[in-house]
Amino acid sequence: MSSVKEVAKQARVSVATVSRVINNDPVVSDKTRQKVLAVIKEMNYKPNLLAKNLRKQSSYTIIMAIPSITNPFYAEISKGAQEAVYGSGYQIVIGPTDSNKDQLKTYIQLLNTNLADGIIFVSTSVTEETLREMADKYPIVLCNAYYDGLALPCISIDNEKAGYDAARELLRRGLTNIAYTTGTRDSSPVRGRLLGDRTALKEAGIDFRPELIVRARNDYGEVLQAINGITDAGFAVDGILAHSDIQAAYVLRGIKEGKLRLRTPPHLISFDGTMLTEITNPTISSIVQPMYDLGYLSVQRLLRKLKNEDAEEEMMKIVPHQFVIRET
Amino acid sequence: MSSVKEVAKQARVSVATVSRVINNDPVVSDKTRQKVLAVIKEMNYKPNLLAKNLRKQSSYTIIMAIPSITNPFYAEISKGAQEAVYGSGYQIVIGPTDSNKDQLKTYIQLLNTNLADGIIFVSTSVTEETLREMADKYPIVLCNAYYDGLALPCISIDNEKAGYDAARELLRRGLTNIAYTTGTRDSSPVRGRLLGDRTALKEAGIDFRPELIVRARNDYGEVLQAINGITDAGFAVDGILAHSDIQAAYVLRGIKEGKLRLRTPPHLISFDGTMLTEITNPTISSIVQPMYDLGYLSVQRLLRKLKNEDAEEEMMKIVPHQFVIRET
């Protein structure tokens, strides 16, 4: 492996000059530059970026902590994120947090040990307490979920509007017992969507019934149990708002397999709008989030932050969602 | 930020001793170790791994080049890979290659510039020529696809057996015009599956018709076109072997939307067996690959290779697939 030293020797210049050429420093003369460039090409020299990183005190690496990579919603966000670093000179490490309790610590450790320059937290993959401790030590961007007490940049859809849109559509169809399966965590998206839900109910003159709000993970059994629980409590569920496409797909599966105790096939609207909503039968109506953009913009924001180019920016960046009515 | 130097000063030892303590060198005395450990804790010292990496000439980073992260098949492989690095001291960069022609170059550049120690190529994300050039420069592991001329470690299912299993089942059902939508690339999995297909046909006494083999990407339009092309050529397709679950899901969608010109609903078997096959309606019969294991074992193999612990190992590691009959 050749080094700047050897290139310098071959080109009969100093290592400083070689370094300047590599970094396109306009100060070097054209003649010198050409000479050095020729030697670099001839020797097939590649700079050792491990050395550069140490010297610059930067890993040029960012982390995206994300619940799960196998949920298509997060896969799309990851895709946007990965494409956003392309050409920036940064690498991105996608860090799933749901499979193991301590994985998040590993990613934070990367920041502690100078192996990462900043981090994006997608959804509620971190506690508010941890976040507070990290907030003034490291560059952070939030994606999807925010925390009221923390002034951190956040990219998200308008969840209140989304919840309102979805509930309003079901109400427009004349439904009165609309169940809502939320995730397991109390997060800003869930709170926002519920707020929208309540506004829509209020406008329609229908009482909000907390019994219709149930928690469930993206797990078939939990979704069945959650909804059957509402039925068993005496509510004739006629509409369902699903926290994710996966949950909605499980609702359809439950209906098909006869494991969901319902009087009539419910109207169903899911949040996210991944490819899943188009391959189920019936296809699922949903609030479509701009997943790719969420990932892409989060990375861009973090990169600007790392370069201190974000001074003037608003903390909250709302990206538009779409509402696509399909067969449910 | 504190450094070994400051820790050394506080603990009244040399930086060498601090380094030895950090790295659990058994040579240091217990008293010294305790003293240093106490100071490290007190100062909340975290080693700067950028410096360690330069000194050790290793990034402790591996790359997994993978066609697409949004295809659930590859998402599961990624998941296995990510969990396999957990606790190893290595990081993994998941690098999608399908969205941009030059992304693969970026990942190879990471190897050139000492920012990655080794690479896993999933499926045919690289040309044989590129691979040949890289083969003796960097540690490489292949996942899914292999190249006959190159003695590189590979983790894969037995595609010939899988193709045989799938074709045999369709033949057992009395079908005689079995279409096979392959991917767009000529890869070892496709060749293997076709070989198995032909063996099964031969055993059943049915002629192999190359017209039934059609290429298609994981794209709705291409899948429709490919299969309609066979019908238009005069074949009464009654069974379909789909190269991926996504293609199979598109076949179902095509049938539902009436865009597939077929006499009867075809029997359908897909390769991969991701969650998609269970949320479609009907659910899809498939050759289920151990996706998580493919990713997990590929990483383990590469890590052993990096530590030179794989001297005795076979190049080819076959992992078992399952054949799950669902509703198609």
Added chain:
DNA sequence: CTGAAAGCGCTTACAG
């Protein structure tokens, strides 16, 4: 068992 010193391969302030 411990320390002094060299060195990993870059970048950059400073001097000329």
Added chain:
DNA sequence: CTGAAAGCGCTTACAG
């Protein structure tokens, strides 16, 4: 416009 030299923060062969 260019070079000599210091330094980023570690690890490790060597000496004692």
